[in-house]
Amino acid sequence: MALRHAVLAALLNEELSGYQLAKAFDVGVANFWHALPQQLYAELAKLEREGLVAGREVVQDTRPNKRLFTVTEAGLAELTRFAATADKPSFIRDDLLVKVQAADHLDPDELVTRLLERAALADAKIELFGGLLRRMRGDRDEEDFLRHGDHIGPYLTCLRGLAFEQGNRDWCHRTAAVLRERRTTDVPR
Amino acid sequence: MALRHAVLAALLNEELSGYQLAKAFDVGVANFWHALPQQLYAELAKLEREGLVAGREVVQDTRPNKRLFTVTEAGLAELTRFAATADKPSFIRDDLLVKVQAADHLDPDELVTRLLERAALADAKIELFGGLLRRMRGDRDEEDFLRHGDHIGPYLTCLRGLAFEQGNRDWCHRTAAVLRERRTTDVPR
DNA sequence: TACTACATGTAATGAGTTACATGATTAG
DNA sequence: CTAATCATGTAACTCATTACATGTAGTA
CATH class of the missing domain: 1.10.287 (Helix Hairpins)
Structure with missing residues (x-):
């Protein structure tokens, strides 16, 4: 149950679409977590239903429309709660x-x-x-x-x-x- | 599908029981992979069914009986095949x-x-x-x-x-x- | 014309975690 | 007497990966 927190952390400093998030979580730039696009779209939907992130539609005419997400107050509170928990050791799998x-x-x-x-x-x-x-x-x-x-x-x-x-x-x-x-x-x- | 190969690699140099394997794959000594006991017992059973490892019963009177596993010819062949495949990049999740x-x-x-x-x-x-x-x-x-x-x-x-x-x-x-x-x-x- | 980037998903399967279950022995 | 170690699993659940699906616009 930590992907949600990784997503929240990633959205703190910049408003991103699912697509942009997916790129950030991809091979290249995943300095703190990794996840595939499908997981991210699903997680964003769940986070939005729970009110931890808020999405706003951005209409584009040259590109398909997209939804940009930001962390809500409740989302930040959830992250804060998470930060107070002891973290499970991280393992190598290579x-x-x-x-x-x-x-x-x-x-x-x-x-x-x-x-x-x-x-x-x-x-x-x-x-x-x-x-x-x-x-x-x-x-x-x-x-x-x-x-x-x-x-x-x-x-x-x-x-x-x-x-x-x-x-x-x-x-x-x-x-x-x-x-x-x-x-x-x-x-x- | 790489836990099986990790188990095979771990059994190459020493004959181990599921319990000993589990300890090796635990927090302490997992230098190349990590897995919980349940996964390992299940994987060992599967590997034995497929003939990639062979188990032999060791009767103990002071301790519960145990089964020690070794890698078979087929198991080593499977590892060799695995070594020839390109490996997927390993990710941090922390x-x-x-x-x-x-x-x-x-x-x-x-x-x-x-x-x-x-x-x-x-x-x-x-x-x-x-x-x-x-x-x-x-x-x-x-x-x-x-x-x-x-x-x-x-x-x-x-x-x-x-x-x-x-x-x-x-x-x-x-x-x-x-x-x-x-x-x-x-x-x- | 073909490929890459943008943009968002669903469905099926495989892998991993959590909770539960049992029972003997040895060390503190 | 209590806890840890030895020894092996089952069942339910969550998480991650693979495969599939769709459609537009810009670049080589």
């Missing part, structure tokens, strides 16, 4: 780690391929997040922005996303190097 | 990040409390993982173990878990420091 766990019984070349694929993906995200951070803090430096800027929430979560992807990239390279090294030194299997 | 995303609209003290709780949890895991790594590599140093040891798969995934928790801890402290700093310098909200 195909790639499963494969590396089985490394001793699998083809190293195959694994190295996967690891480099993932490292490339991480690099792309690192660049993306770097750009987002720069845009958010404008011409200030980070220290100054975090002390005196507003909307630091998204900035802070993006910092976590950045560090996470850097961790991914480093680990992928290190692991690939280890597997390649063993391949050439002819280790018994 | 209550705490949702709360920080909404930081600009929530009570900073509350958030700092959550962040320090999480940092403490991360510290505990860091110690735990550190110990596991030491046990796995024995008296060798890491470089040597990774070059010539066997069962490096679990070691490598544990390294990722360790780095992840260190990232968590650092980010929690940094974020808490930022929020405390702003509280004292009286930023407009």
Whole structure:
């Protein structure tokens, strides 16, 4: 029951349509949660029925009409209540780690391929997040922005996303190097 | 459909009961996947029906009897097939990040409390993982173990878990420091 | 002309969580 | 005597993913 809170948090600083939300929750920018469009449309409908968000129709002639959503008082109250609860630990669930766990019984070349694929993906995200951070803090430096800027929430979560992807990239390279090294030194299997 | 592969990977290096598996997949040691006991018992039953794992009854008189599982040839083949598929990107889903995303609209003290709780949890895991790594590599140093040891798969995934928790801890402290700093310098909200 | 972006959903299936159930042994 | 550990599940429910569905406008 936390997708609802993720949606509320995402709508706090900007009014968004379901479509825009979906993009924010997609692969690219999901620094704090991930969800598919279908889930988001469904969740928005539910949140609106419960009065936690309010939607307003925006008529467009060149594009299909859309509905923009904002968080209501009740929605903010719900988020506040949520913030006071202890959060359940978050878990890793990653195909790639499963494969590396089985490394001793699998083809190293195959694994190295996967690891480099993932490292490339991480690099792309690192660049993306770097750009987002720069845009958010404008011409200030980070220290100054975090002390005196507003909307630091998204900035802070993006910092976590950045560090996470850097961790991914480093680990992928290190692991690939280890597997390649063993391949050439002819280790018994 | 990846829990099955996680179970197979976990059973590769040691014969385990459902109960032992459940402990490995629990909060403490889940460096590459997480699942609850119920899921694991169900998955083991399914894997056995499909011939991917084989269970053998172990009679105990002081404890309830248990069934120990090993991966079959077919199971290893299934893992190999899995390793060749491209893996879907893994996503973050974390209550705490949702709360920080909404930081600009929530009570900073509350958030700092959550962040320090999480940092403490991360510290505990860091110690735990550190110990596991030491046990796995024995008296060798890491470089040597990774070059010539066997069962490096679990070691490598544990390294990722360790780095992840260190990232968590650092980010929690940094974020808490930022929020405390702003509280004292009286930023407009 | 084909593809991508905009914009919003429904339906079916699969995966994960919560609650419940049982029963013995050992450590505090 | 109470709690934790060992050991294994079932049932109900919620959440997430996959597949499908529709239609317009701008870009290559």
